[in-house]
Amino acid sequence: MPELPEVETVRRGLAPAMEGALIRRAELRRPDLRFPLPPDFAERVEGRRIVSLKRRAKYLIIALEDGQAILAHLGMSGSFRVEEAQPAGAAEEEGQTPGLFYIPRGKDARHDHVVLHLERDGQMAQVVYNDPRRFGFMDLAELTGLDSHPFFRTMGEEPTGNGLSPAYLAARFKGKAQPVKAALLDQRVIAGLGNIYVCEALWRAGIQPALASGQLVRADGRPGAKLVALNTAIHQVIAEAIEAGGSSLRDHIRTDGTLGYFQHRFSVYDREGQHCPRPGCGGTVARMVQGGRSTFFCPVCQR
Incomplete structure (x- = not known):
């Protein structure tokens, strides 16, 4: 999709x-x-x-x-x-x-x-x-x-706007044992953020996808350093993908008939078995299934 x-x-x-x-x-x-x-x-x-x-x-x-x-x-x-x-x-x-x-x-x-x-x-x-x-x-x-409207009334913040902030994510994640990957895919938290860009953002922030989302929040409710990094990574990866014209996996085309090319920039998504591109990491991209969806990550630098 x-x-x-x-x-x-x-x-x-x-x-x-x-x-x-x-x-x-x-x-x-x-x-x-x-x-x-x-x-x-x-x-x-x-x-x-x-x-x-x-x-x-x-x-x-x-x-x-x-x-x-x-x-x-x-x-x-x-x-x-x-x-x-x-x-x-x-x-x-x-x-x-x-x-x-x-x-x-x-x-x-x-x-x-x-x-x-x-x-x-x-x-x-x-x-x-x-x-x-x-x-x-x-x-x-x-x-x-x-x-x-029923399509929109339960939607969370847009990943392109200022409403998505470390403080907002901390408030939504505090005390939750839900894996951070699942929490990010919850449209009630972030509207429109999908599997590809969640995988890429978690890699950029160095966060293990199965980590409990509440662990990214400090005891006083403030966002931890990795949650701040994750918020930045989400904004960056979405902005870069829009600039590149999207990912265009399978059927998606732009209105002029051409395809986007962000898939050539993927760091972990659909790269199972390849070397992690993070300098000095030396890890290999792995794949696991969470909630029926493939999750791609580096087990070495994402903790």
Whole structure:
């Protein structure tokens, strides 16, 4: 499943084409994705102008001028692409894919399920949602009170904002025996932080993934030194992944059709049996299963 940096990359790629554009037509090529689309979806969005494009955790929030929003989740294999109108007789342009990646861009039009026909400054464009596995979904909601929407009301702090701090983590971890890896994956603690970036952040902070989260908090409730380092590592790894365009494992693509390349920077994730890249460590990356998910770590420098 695309993680937060992938979704943020999609948001940034879509924003120039969508913000300020008028939705002339919403073309629904099937009545459902993972869940049924609202029965009046097309009627409620057609003729509305897109005010802004935001992200909350792994959700895209397409805010419309009438106070409602399209909520979109990419699921396992969902992706958006922007198709600019081409002059008559012009060859269709394809996005370029720099570097070497696991699976190339999907191009099967059978999986183009939702098409928004947009107009801005007299120019037409299409934003196409493609999803071979149909684990993604879309819904409509009122912008007012969106924080209390069932999708968002239990979410914790964003890993990209100032709300995520050592003091915040200390308050959430104090007295808990839950492994720190599981605590970080709890969306009620940090919204949108997924398995890849948790593994990478724990390695950067030198923390053993099975360590009880409460052990990172001092007796007086203040964050310990490693918790401070972990908070910094989370912010850094997410920022670097967004800058690189995400990880693009398996199906994820950016809106221009290219894949991100943060996977080439992984220190431990999916590197079982390889040398730990920390200078002077000499350890070998290991893998264990926690909560049904693979955890990659160095048993020498992560304690």
